[in-house]
Each structure stands twice: as C-alpha cells, then as structure tokens.
Amino acid sequence: xxxxxxxxxxxxxxxxxxxxxxxxxxxxxxxxxxxxxxxxxxxxxxxxxxxxxxxxxxxxxxxxxxxxxxxxxxxxxxxxxxxxxxxxxxxxxxxxxxxxxxxxxxxxxxxx
Amino acid sequence: xxxxxxxxxxxxxxxxxxxxxxxxxxxxxxxxxxxxxxxxxxxxxxxxxxxxxxxxxxxxxxxxxxxxxxxxxxxxxxxxxxxxxxxxxxxxxxxxxxxxxxxxxxxxxxxxx
Numbered sequence: 762x763x764x765x766x767x768x769x770x771x772x773x774x775x776x777x778x779x780x781x782x783x784x785x786x787x788x789x790x791x792x793x794x795x796x797x798x799x800x801x802x803x804x805x806x807x808x809x810x811x812x813x814x815x816x817x818x819x820x821x822x823x824x825x826x827x828x829x830x831x832x833x834x835x836x837x838x839x840x841x842x843x844x845x846x847x848x849x850x851x852x853x854x855x856x857x858x859x860x861x862x863x864x865x866x867x868x869x870x871x872x873x
Numbered sequence: 874x875x876x877x878x879x880x881x882x883x884x885x886x887x888x889x890x891x892x893x894x895x896x897x898x899x900x901x902x903x904x905x906x907x908x909x910x911x912x913x914x915x916x917x918x919x920x921x922x923x924x925x926x927x928x929x930x931x932x933x934x935x936x937x938x939x940x941x942x943x944x945x946x947x948x949x950x951x952x953x954x955x956x957x958x959x960x961x962x963x964x965x966x967x968x969x970x971x972x973x974x975x976x977x978x979x980x981x982x983x984x985x986x
Contacts, residue, residue: 765915792973803877803964804916804977849915853973858929859904861975863915 763787763857765864767850772870779837781867783850786831790854793826794861795835798847807835807848837869845871875899877978879965885984886955894950894981898967905948906975907940908964916964922948955985 764786773779785793794809810817810824817824823836837844847866853859878897886892898905904923908916918932922942930940942948952959962982966975
C-alpha cells in the first residue's frame with residue numbers, strides 16, 4: 762500500500778535553516794503537502810506542490826520534490842521558536858483518490 | 874464560519890457507550906473528510922463526503938462507526954459500543970469543489986474509559 766515516512770525528530774538553533782525530509786512509495790502521487798501541528802491544535806496547511814513541479818517557494822518556506830527518488834523536503838529559513846511543532850508530509854495520488862495519506866510527523870524543536 | 878468547527882473539543886465516555894462527534898465545515902465547501910489521529914501518529918483517513926453522499930468510506934474500521942451529512946453541510950460521526958481502542962483525536966476537514974487544499978478543524982479528543 763501507500764506509505765509515507767519521515768524522521769521523528771529534528772532540533773535546530775534559532776536563526777538556522779531547518780530541513781524536514783519525507784519519502785513516499787506511491788509513484789502515482791499527484792499532490793504533496795506539508796502540514797504543521799502545534800500542541801493541542803489541528804493541522805495547519807503550510808504549502809503544497811503539484812507532482813510535475815520540482816520546487817515551490819513561499820516566503821521562508823521552500824519545498825523541493827525529487828519525483829524520481831520519491832523524496833520531498835521542506836526547508837524553513839531563519840527558523841524561529843514559533844516554528845516548533847510537528848510537521849506532517851502528506852500525499853494524494855491516483856491510487857488514493859481524494860484521501861490524504863500522512864506520514865508519522867517530524868517534531869521540530871527550535872532552541873535559542 | 875471562518876474555519877472548520879468541531880464539537881465537542883473533548884469527550885470522555887465509558888466503554889460501551891454511544892458517542893456523536895460534530896463537524897461544521899467552511900461555508901460553501903462541498904467536500905468533507907473525517908480522519909483519526911492516534912497518539913504519536915499521523916492522521917488516518919476514515920470517510921469522505923462529496924455533498925450529501927459518502928463517496929468513500931473505506932477507512933471506517935468496522936461497522937460500529939458511521940457518519941452522515943444529510944444536508945451537505947454539517948456532518949456527524951457516530952460511534953456505537955465504544956472501545957478503549959477508539960480513544961484518539963478525530964479530525965474533520967473540508968475543501969471547496971475542485972480544490973486541492975483541505976482545511977482542518979481543531980479536532981475532538983475522544984477518551985474511552
């Protein structure tokens with residue numbers, strides 16, 4: 762079945778860049794997403810990318826997609842303490858239709 | 874409303890009881906989704922509505938779970954004979970027709986004791 766994997770933890774210093782990685786198995790993925798979840802809160806959509814794109818930039822966020830390797834990354838420039846949260850990668854594909862398939866999430870901790 | 878609204882925010886129930894969880898999607902959004910998030914995991918798909926009908930209910934774990942959306946707006950997720958393993962955060966999301974962005978509510982934390 763479809764599988765989305767992420768590393769569990771990432772710790773960075775305030776002001777540095779963070780890179781959160783995600784791999785997926787479904788070769789028919791059409792859209793890939795990054796969501797942010799703060800403690801006790803719902804999911805906030807950060808950005809998404811269509812599968813025929815390699816890169817998308819939105820202010821401090823840069824998404825890179827390597828479709829050949831089925832690898833997605835989210836780079837956060839100038840990371841702030843307010844960026845501390847769990848980040849979920851998710852995909853929609855021809856196989857999954859309208860269902861989002863989520864990874865297990867990466868907990869980002871930003872220290873001063 | 875401004876966003877997806879879910880009520881209650883917290884629900885504690887005894888094993889074997891029946892519960893209903895409510896979702897108010899963003900006004901005008903035709904698609905509505907229910908997901909379940911267990912501790913330390915990513916959300917898992919339960920059911921998807923397009924308008925009033927359940928377009929895909931393949932994620933419902935068993936026949937104790939049921940969801941309705943009678944007028945194509947508000948949806949209710951119903952769980953019969955609750956079990957301790959049903960404890961999780963139940964998330965609702967909505968999308969506009971043809972949209973690729975799903976907007977999530979704050980979730981309902983269900984605890985079965």
